[in-house]
Amino acid sequence: MHKVNVNAFLLFISLILLVWIPAFQEWYYVLTLRANDLYFLRKSQLMKYKYAHNAKYNIGRHLKMASHTFAIDNNIDGKSFGLNSFKKQNATFVMLARNSDLDDAVEAIKSLEARFNYRYHYDWTFFNDLPFDEEFLRRTSEVASGKTQYGLIPTEHWSVPSWINKTTMANNMEIFDEEDILYGSSVSYRNMCRYNSGFFFRQELLKDYDYYMRVDPDVRYHCDFPYDPFEIMKLNNKRYGFVISLYEFGSTIPTLWATVKRFIDQHSGLINKNNMLGFLTDKSDIGKNKFQAHFHDEYNLCHFWTNFEVADLNFFRSQEYLKFFDFLDSTGGFFYERWGDAPVHTIAASLLLDKDEIIHFEEIGYYHIPLYQCPKSNAFYTSHSCSCPRNGSYNIMNSESSCLTRYWKHNGKTFIKDPGYF
Ligand SMILES: Nc1nc2c(ncn2[C@@H]2O[C@H](COP(=O)(O)OP(=O)(O)O)[C@@H](O)[C@H]2O)c(=O)[nH]1
Numbered sequence: 001m002h003k004v005n006v007n008a009f010l011l012f013i014s015l016i017l018l019v020w021i022p023a024f025q026e027w028y029y030v031l032t033l034r035a036n037d038l039y040f041l042r043k044s045q046l047m048k049y050k051y052a053h054n055a056k057y058n059i060g061r062h063l064k065m066a067s068h069t070f071a072i073d074n075n076i077d078g079k080s081f082g083l084n085s086f087k088k089q090n091a092t093f094v095m096l097a098r099n100s101d102l103d104d105a106v107e108a109i110k111s112l113e114a115r116f117n118y119r120y121h122y123d124w125t126f127f128n129d130l131p132f133d134e135e136f137l138r139r140t141s142e143v144a145s146g147k148t149q150y151g152l153i154p155t156e157h158w159s160v161p162s163w164i165n166k167t168t169m170a171n172n173m174e175i176f177d178e179e180d181i182l183y184g185s186s187v188s189y190r191n192m193c194r195y196n197s198g199f200f201f202r203q204e205l206l207k208d209y210d211y212y213m214r215v216d217p218d219v220r221y222h223c224d225f226p227y228d229p230f231e232i233m234k235l236n237n238k239r240y241g242f243v244i245s246l247y248e249f250g251s252t253i254p255t256l257w258a259t260v261k262r263f264i265d266q267h268s269g270l271i272n273k274n275n276m277l278g279f280l281t282d283k284s285d286i287g288k289n290k291f292q293a294h295f296h297d298e299y300n301l302c303h304f305w306t307n308f309e310v311a312d313l314n315f316f317r318s319q320e321y322l323k324f325f326d327f328l329d330s331t332g333g334f335f336y337e338r339w340g341d342a343p344v345h346t347i348a349a350s351l352l353l354d355k356d357e358i359i360h361f362e363e364i365g366y367y368h369i370p371l372y373q374c375p376k377s378n379a380f381y382t383s384h385s386c387s388c389p390r391n392g393s394y395n396i397m398n399s400e401s402s403c404l405t406r407y408w409k410h411n412g413k414t415f416i417k418d419p420g421y422f
C-alpha cells in the first residue's frame with residue numbers, strides 16, 4: 001500500500017488550521033457582537049420603562065427641541081446605525097500635539113480606541129510644530145490600533161508672516177492681556193489657530209485621505225460609538241460634522257464679521273444658495289432658550305467647537321475655502337486680534353456648503369473641558385455604556401450657552417434614524 005507521509009500530512013493539517021481558525025474567530029466575533037447588541041437594546045428598553053429619563057430628573061426639557069436618540073426605542077432589531085458593516089472609509093484621525101502633551105494624548109487615544117476604533121483600526125496622523133521625540137512616537141504607536149504616522153509642520157504654516165506689523169501686534173496683545181482675554185498674548189496659540197484655519201489640510205500626510213476626525217489630547221469619549229461617523233458622512237453626503245456648538249468670546253474677533261461681510265460682497269458667487277447664514281445671525285430667543293451673547297455685529301457668535309470635528313478634507317482643499325481663508329488671513333486678524341479656527345471653520349461651512357452637508361453627531365458622548373455632550377435617553381445611555389454626568393449643568397444638552405437650538409431651527413430636524421434617511 002502507498003505509505004502516507006506523516007510529516008506532510010501534519011503540515012497540511014496545520015496549514016488548514018492556521019487559515020481556518022482566524023477566519024472562524026472573526027466570524028464568531030461578529031456573531032457575538034450582534035448578540036450583545038440585541039441584548040443591550042432589549043435591556044435598555046426595559047430600563048426605559050423602569051426609569052423614565054428626563055421626567056425623573058425634571059431638567060433640560062425646555063431646551064431640547066428634538067432628539068433622535070429616542071428613536072432607538074422604535075427600532076430594536078439589532079441593526080442599530082449600521083454598526084456591523086465594518087467597511088473602512090478613506091479616513092484618518094488627526095492630532096496636533098506637543099511632546100509635553102504625551103500623557104494626555106495617550107489617554108485621548110485610548111479613549112477613542114476603546115469606544116470606537118478597536119473595531120475599525122483607522123490610521124492616526126500626528127502633527128507638531130517641533131519634532132516629536134522618541135517617547136511620543138513609541139507610546140502613541142503602542143496604544144493606537146491603526147497605523148500611526150507623524151508630520152512636522154513647515155515653518156511657513158506655523159509662524160507670524162513677515163508682513164504683519166509686529167508693533168501693532170504687540171500693542172494689541174498687551175490690550176488683550178489687560179482685558180483678561182484667554183490666550184490674550186500667546187503667539188503660539190495664534191499660530192495654532194491660523195494653522196488649524198488654513199494649513200492643516202495641506203499637510204503631505206493628509207493628501208491620501210478624504211475624511212479626517214480631529215482628536216485633541218485634552219478630549220475624552222464617554223459612550224460607545226453607535227456608528228462609524230466617517231461612514232455616516234460618506235453615505236449621507238455630509239462634509240462637516242460637529243458635536244458641541246457655543247457662543248464665541250466676541251472680544252477675540254472684533255473685526256472678523258466685518259471682514260466676512262466684505263468677502264460676501266466681493267465673492268457672492270462663492271456663497272452657497274442653500275447656505276446657513278441664518279444660524280450665524282439669528283439673535284432671537286427660541287422658546288426658553290434665551291439669546292446669550294453680546295456683540296456689536298450681526299454675527300450671533302455661534303460656532304461649532306472644533307476640538308471635535310469630522311470633515312471632508314476636500315472641502316478645506318477647495319478653491320472656495322482657500323479663497324475665504326486667504327481673504328481673512330490678508331487682514332492680519334489672526335495676529336492683530338485672536339481669531340479662532342472654530343468661528344472661521346463654522347462661518348466657512350455655513351456660507352460655502354449646502355446646509356444639508358452639515359451634521360450634528362448627537363449620539364457621540366464627548367468631553368472637552370469644561371463641557372460634555374452626554375446623550376440623555378436612558379435607552380441610549382445604558383445600551384452604549386455611557387459614563388458621563390447626564391444631568392449636570394456642563395452637559396451641553398442642558399446648557400443655556402449651547403447654540404444647538406439655533407442650529408436646529410435653521411437646519412431642520414433631520415436625524416439619522418428618520419425613515420428614509422439612509
Ligand atoms: N504642536 C503644538 N500643538 C499645540 C500648541 N498649542 C496648542 N496645540 C494643540 O492645539 C490644540 C488646541 O490647544 P488647546 O491648548 O487645547 O486650546 P483650547 O482647547 O482652545 O484651550 C490641541 O490639540 C493642542 O495640543 C503648540 O504650541 N504646539
Ligand SMILES: *[C@@H]1O[C@H](CO)[C@@H](O)[C@H](O)[C@H]1NC(C)=O
Nearest residue numbers: 164165166167168169171172
Ligand atoms: C506699524 O504700526 C505702527 C503703529 O501701530 C506704526 O507707527 C508703524 O509705522 C507701522 N510700521 C509699518 C512698517 O507699517
Ligand SMILES: *[C@@H]1O[C@H](CO)[C@@H](O)[C@H](O)[C@H]1NC(C)=O
Nearest residue numbers: 090206207208209210211314
Ligand atoms: C482617498 O482620498 C484621496 C484624497 O481625496 C484620493 O486621492 C484617493 O483616491 C482616495 N482613495 C480611495 C481608495 O478612495
Ligand SMILES: *[C@@H]1O[C@H](CO)[C@@H](O)[C@H](O)[C@H]1NC(C)=O
Nearest residue numbers: 057059388389390391392393
Ligand atoms: C442628578 O443630579 C442630582 C443632583 O443635581 C443628583 O442627586 C442625582 O444623583 C443625579 N442623577 C444622575 C443619574 O446623575
Ligand SMILES: [Mg+2]
Nearest residue numbers: 216218307368
Ligand atoms: Mg483644548
